[in-house]
Amino acid sequence: MKVALYARYSSDNQRTESIDAQLRYLKDFCKQNQYSIAKIYIDEAVSATNDNRPQFLQMINDSKLQIFEAIVVHKLDRFARNRYDSAFYKQEIKKYGVKVISALEKFDDSPESIILESVIEGMNEYYSANLSREVMKGMKETAYDCKHTGGTPPLGYDIDENKKYIINEFEASIVKNIFKMYLDGNGYSKILDSLKGLKTKTGNTFSKSSINSILGNEKYAGIYIFNKYKRVVVNGRKKNILNDEKDIIRIEGGIPQIISTEVFNKVNKKREENKNKFRSYKAKNNYVLTGLVKCGLCGSNMVGSSGVEGRNKRKYVRYKCTAKKNKKSCNNKDINRDVLDKMVIERIEKEMTQNIDRLTNSIYKYSQQKNKTSDNELKIYEKKLNDINKKISNILDVIMQGNFHASLDNKLTELENEKQRLEYNIEKTKSNKSSVTKQKVKAFLVAHQNISTKTFEEQKRIVNSFVESVVVYEDHVDINMVVSVYNGGEGN
Ligand SMILES: [Zn+2]
Numbered sequence: 001m002k003v004a005l006y007a008r009y010s011s012d013n014q015r016t017e018s019i020d021a022q023l024r025y026l027k028d029f030c031k032q033n034q035y036s037i038a039k040i041y042i043d044e045a046v047s048a049t050n051d052n053r054p055q056f057l058q059m060i061n062d063s064k065l066q067i068f069e070a071i072v073v074h075k076l077d078r079f080a081r082n083r084y085d086s087a088f089y090k091q092e093i094k095k096y097g098v099k100v101i102s103a104l105e106k107f108d109d110s111p112e113s114i115i116l117e118s119v120i121e122g123m124n125e126y127y128s129a130n131l132s133r134e135v136m137k138g139m140k141e142t143a144y145d146c147k148h149t150g151g152t153p154p155l156g157y158d159i160d161e162n163k164k165y166i167i168n169e170f171e172a173s174i175v176k177n178i179f180k181m182y183l184d185g186n187g188y189s190k191i192l193d194s195l196k197g198l199k200t201k202t203g204n205t206f207s208k209s210s211i212n213s214i215l216g217n218e219k220y221a222g223i224y225i226f227n228k229y230k231r232v233v234v235n236g237r238k239k240n241i242l243n244d245e246k247d248i249i250r251i252e253g254g255i256p257q258i259i260s261t262e263v264f265n266k267v268n269k270k271r272e273e274n275k276n277k278f279r280s281y282k283a284k285n286n287y288v289l290t291g292l293v294k295c296g297l298c299g300s301n302m303v304g305s306s307g308v309e310g311r312n313k314r315k316y317v318r319y320k321c322t323a324k325k326n327k328k329s330c331n332n333k334d335i336n337r338d339v340l341d342k343m344v345i346e347r348i349e350k351e352m353t354q355n356i357d358r359l360t361n362s363i364y365k366y367s368q369q370k371n372k373t374s375d376n377e378l379k380i381y382e383k384k385l386n387d388i389n390k391k392i393s394n395i396l397d398v399i400m401q402g403n404f405h406a407s408l409d410n411k412l413t414e415l416e417n418e419k420q421r422l423e424y425n426i427e428k429t430k431s432n433k434s435s436v437t438k439q440k441v442k443a444f445l446v447a448h449q450n451i452s453t454k455t456f457e458e459q460k461r462i463v464n465s466f467v468e469s470v471v472v473y474e475d476h477v478d479i480n481m482v483v484s485v486y487n488g489g490e491g492n
Contacts, residue, residue, distance in 0.1 A: 001034075001035050001036070001069050001070060002035070002036050002037075002038045002067065002068045002069055002070075003030060003035045003036070003037060003038060003068050003069065003070045003071065003072045003101070004037075004038055004039045004040070004041060004059055004062070004067075004068040004070075004071050004072070005023065005026045005027075005030070005037055005039075005040045005041065005071075005072050005073075006040075006041045006042075006055075006056065006059055006071055006072070006073050006078065006079065007019050007022040007023055007026065007040075007041070007042050007043075007073075007074065007078065008022075008042070008043045008044075008053065008056070008078045009022075009043070009044050017074065019042055019044055022074040022078070023040070023042075024424070025074050025103055025104070025424075026072055026073075026074060026103055028421075028424065029072065029103040030072065035070070035072065038067050038068040039059075039062065039067065039068060041055040041056065041058060041059040042055055043055045043056055059071065060089055060092060060093060063092070063093040063096045063098045064096050066096055066097065066098075068098065069097060069098060069099070070098060070099050070100070070101050071093070071098060071099070071100050071101070072101045072102075072103055073100065073101070073102055073103065074102075074103050074104060075102055075103075075104050075105065076100070076102045076105055079100055079102075091457045146164070146165070146224040146251055146254040146255060147162070147163040147164060148163045148164070148165060149226065152201050152202055153165065153201065154201060154214070154217055154219055154220075155171045155174065155175055155200060155201045155214060156168055156171045156172040156174070156175040156220065156258050157171075157219070157255070157256075164255075165219075165224075165255040165256060166256065167256050167258060171201070172258045174195070174198060175214060175220060175258050175259065176258065176259065177194065178191055178195075178211060178214055178215065179215065179220075179259050179263055179264070179267055180263075181194060182211075182215055182267055182270070183263060183266060183267055183270070188208040188211050188212070189208075191211055192206055192207075192208065192211065212271075215267055215268070215271055216268065216271065218250070218264075219255055220257070220258045220259040220264060221257060221259055221260075221261050221264040221265075222252065222253050222254070222255055222256065222257030222258075222261070223250055223251065223252050223253075223254060223255070224249075224250070224251040224254025224255045225248065225249065225250050225251075226248070226249040226250075227243055227248055227249055228242065228243060228248050229242060229243060285304060285306045285317050285337075286456045287303075287304035287319070287337060287341075288341045288344075288345070288456065288459050288460050288463055289319065289340060289341060289344060289463060289467075289470055290303070290304065290460075291464075292463070292464070292467055292468075292469055292470050293319050293340070293469075293470045293471075293472060294469055294470070294471045294472070295321040295322075295323065295324075295330060295332050295471075295472060296332065296471045296472050296473035296474070296478070297321070297330055297331065297332040297473070297474070298321065298323045298329070298330040298332070300321050300322045300323040300324075300330065301321075301322050302319040302320060302321050302322065302335070302472060303319065303320060303322055303325070304317070304318075304319060304320075304337065305317075305318050305319070305320035305325065305334065306318070316336075317336070317337040317338070318334040318335060318336055318337055319334065319335050319337060319340060319472065320334045321334075332472065332473075332474060333474055335472050335477075340470065340472070340477065342452075343477060343479070344463060344467060344470055344479055345451050345452050345459065345463070346452075347479050347481075348451055348462065348463065348466050348467070348481075349449060349450070349451055349452070351466070351481060352445065352449050352451075353449055356442065356445055356446070356449075357442075359445060360438055360441045360442045360445060361438075363436075363441050364436065364437075364438045364441050367436045367441075374429050374430075377425075377429050378426060378429050378430070381422050381425050381426045381429065382426065384422055385419065385422045385423065385426065388415055388418055388419050388422065389419070391415055392412065392415050392416070392419065395408055395411060395412050395415070396412075399412075451463075466481060467479065467480070467481060468480040468481060
């Protein structure tokens with residue numbers, strides 16, 4: 001298999017191995033697995049506060065050329081710093097058949113392994129989040145005084161010399177008008193018309209998106225809010241994404257209120273409803289169960305099928321038997337995609353909730369097994385190292401006695417190299433042992449029980465690791481789960 005190597009060094013993370021060390025590991029790993037190295041990408045001395053990773057982006061781009069089938073990294077946290085980034089880029093390169101391989105963390109395709117990988121990724125993310133949390137501390141202190149932390153304040157507010165928010169009456173009247181018009185049922189275009197000649201806080205003319213952000217800004221309801229967004233890099237571009245709810249600071253009554261809480265809530269309920277309508281209209285025809293659905297009548301695969309039908313041109317999205325579709329040789333009914341997807345996801349969620357202890361044990365056992373293999377490997381390496389040390393000291397004895405010979409020197413160099421290789425293998429095997437505890441696994445599972453709230457790609461990944469097949473009959477559906485995780489129990 002042709003692979004690309006990626007090494008990254010963060011200057012402010014003392015726990016990171018040097019680029020040289022990473023590359024040594026990686027090259028040795030490729031040798032052992034008989035991978036051929038197509039290209040090497042290195043981002044050096046990149047700070048954790050600086051998201052600029054030129055070689056990384058180049059590599060993601062090169063994935064399209066299909067000059068390598070996998071990207072090998074020393075540890076998963078070298079590939080991406082958080083799960084969001086990781087999922088995004090993995091999905092991106094998967095389109096071109098490229099996967100990510102970690103040299104230190106060994107994974108296969110079993111459900112236990114997939115979950116374990118996520119647990120370890122989650123731990124890396126936690127570590128990196130802890131770092132940035134330290135950095136945020138100072139800023140948060142400012143935040144608790146409800147002071148402005150920089151940037152342009154929103155329309156309707158000025159900042160006084162103590163960095164406190166004060167109301168700008170003229171601008172506040174514009175804000176009030178925008179909320180009132182929206183509540184009265186006016187669309188964004190109508191509201192825009194009424195704002196002709198007026199300017200936003202940054203001196204621009206109003207746009208639909210500026211109105212949208214005004215309507216959603218909790219500050220107008222008097223809520224001081226801090227750390228709502230974080231900056232990430234997606235596809236090489238900086239982007240603000242919503243922070244985890246637990247990292248957002250909200251202080252009610254923290255700043256002077258322009259819109260009453262009641263009006264603010266009404267407006268935002270309405271916005272949410274409109275957004276959902278828009279979303280379901282726009283929803284792409286993604287089929288979570290692709291490849292898993294079988295026709296119960298003829299055994300063919302069932303595939304996604306969508307279009308419009310009837311006089312009202314009603315849109316439909318379904319799974320359809322391929323024999324029915326192609327040869328009209330089957331009579332099985334199509335099944336609504338949303339209904340079937342929901343059925344399967346709810347079943348997995350139920351299994352995950354009800355069998356959480358069994359699942360936790362199974363994953364934990366798997367990680368222990370991995371550790372046991374590592375222990376055996378360690379014993380072998382250590383024994384070899386012992387032998388080599390003895391040989392080296394024997395040769396040194398001979399040399400010390402004055403019997404120096406060129407062949408001895410060669411032998412010594414050879415042994416020293418072998419010794420280095422073994423020491424490296426020992427180090428590698430030691431760090432390969434995971435520090436996963438039952439508590440960590442369970443906490444992770446609990447945090448990830450709500451599959452329906454996950455992105456399409458994540459859902460697909462989870463469904464694929466838990467579901468063997470979904471068989472659709474005319475009057476019922478059989479969901480066959482992957483056995484390994486759930487068998488051996490006494491049921492519900
Ligand atoms: Zn069929």
